[in-house]
Amino acid sequence: MTRSNTLSIALPALVVLALIIAPLGLDPFGYTLRILCLMLLFCAMGQAWNIVGGLANQISLGHAAYFGIGAYSSTILFGSLGVSPLIGVFVGMFLAAIFALVLSLPTLRLKGHYFALATLAAGEVARVVANSWTSLTGGPVGISVPYRPDAGFWALQFQTVLPNYYLFLGAMILVSLVFWLVQTSAFGYRLRAIKENETAAEVIGVNTYRVKLHASILSAVLTAMLGTLYAQFQFFFDPDTIFGVATISVKMALIVILGGAGRLYGPWVGAAVIIPLEEMANSYLGNSIAGLSQFAYGVLLIVVILLNPRGLISLFESLRDRLKGRQRA
């Protein structure tokens, strides 16, 4: 095994170890722990997006639809019928799969910007529906997850933030594992072929439509699962945040593109940079000028794409290669 190979296994293992130990020194109800929770959750969301957006370069800006479907499904089932979110999560995943299937029929034939715009529109449709279907969703005022701290794990609610933290860490590792399995399988080869040249991929036997469809559904299902976890963590949400373009859809894409699209550790790096940065922007600037953090977001996205569209990971790699080259010389 080469040195860089050892490093690429040892470094993430160290990161996971640090993530396991980190919260032990923190206040279990504290703000910092909540930020770390969001970081892990958004890392997992980015990783789910990475399957179709990163590997196949199908830039979806509508993943909030799946996220919201997951959140609303489990919350409505729990609130009105008392169904455990542990069951509701699967209902949400199923409904997200159906939505992805229906959405894919027309959109997967679109390329590039057209695909991005169509998915953006689909996410917005979901938001508008959630806002107007008041009898089901509660409408613009939002919806609360009934607080049942006595019910324990069955209600997927906890007395402190700590269990949530480990739940999110587990989810992040699970989605990363799924991504890695996809990336290294025949499926991953086909997705990369689609990213690089769809016509050539077809001519050498890749059923591009079916491969994209399967990737979209897998990505949607994982995103819906994370939507349920988010709802159980926040206890309250409304259509504009859960189906938000900037708050969810673009953030998922940005995390992956900033870190490194199609790379296993791309979302890890992206989430580790963006989430704390956003929190800082919110706490320092948010009170004075509303919406400034979203403006900062857009600027960041443009700067990254202009300077290094392959993301921060490739920046580290080229730096490492340059150092290696110098050592050899």
Added chain:
Amino acid sequence: MSGHLLEVRNVTRRFGGLVANSDVTFTVSPGEIIGLIGPNGAGKTTLFNVLVGIYPPSSGEVIFDGKSIGGLKPHQIAKAGLTKTFQNVALFGETSVLDNVVTGGLVNRSLTDARRFAAECLERVGIGAIAQKKAGDLSFPERARVEVARALCTSPKLLLLDEVMAALTPAEMEEIIELVRSLRDEGMTFIVVEHHMKAVMKLCERLIVLNFGEMIADGTPEEIAGNRKVLDAYLGANFSTQGEGH
């Protein structure tokens, strides 16, 4: 069916008002090496694209291995055993040479088998040494070879080679000619588009000539070399008649 591998029947392909292929009809028997020639813009690449399913024929029929394939998707046609290389080279540039070729093998193999067979294909085409290089970093002749290896890895019965010898040195051309011949001896069939006439005459036993989308000749290299229509198409009608006086 008369034992033909490919039957092209009255195939026409239009793009709006432009007729790129007009009423093309020919057959290919197993084990043939056919040269498809014609001046620039004659419709050679379009015909390849119709055969592999990138464009469906506007009218006419394509029968491959006993099945009608006109209107099928490229991946279905590839699975049936018909694929092509791309004239302007369409590799997966960010991917390694090996992984480019492996992707071709996945059409009818598991990943493990595709990896093994891809390594064989690379050796066969003489680019085993650059297997780990990024395809986008290669020179044009190297990329053309990766195109060939990737197509070979799909185990085609009929392989369409679109100008894989462009920019090759005579020695490299000789290697490709040897490769095509040995693959033919193992049962593969070829249609070759190539501008280098010497190579075409040497490699192919039969030539099909297109001009302005129409097929104007089909015969052995000797027959084609003496064909008035072909000379007219390449050199201009006046030149070949005037030429007789000198």
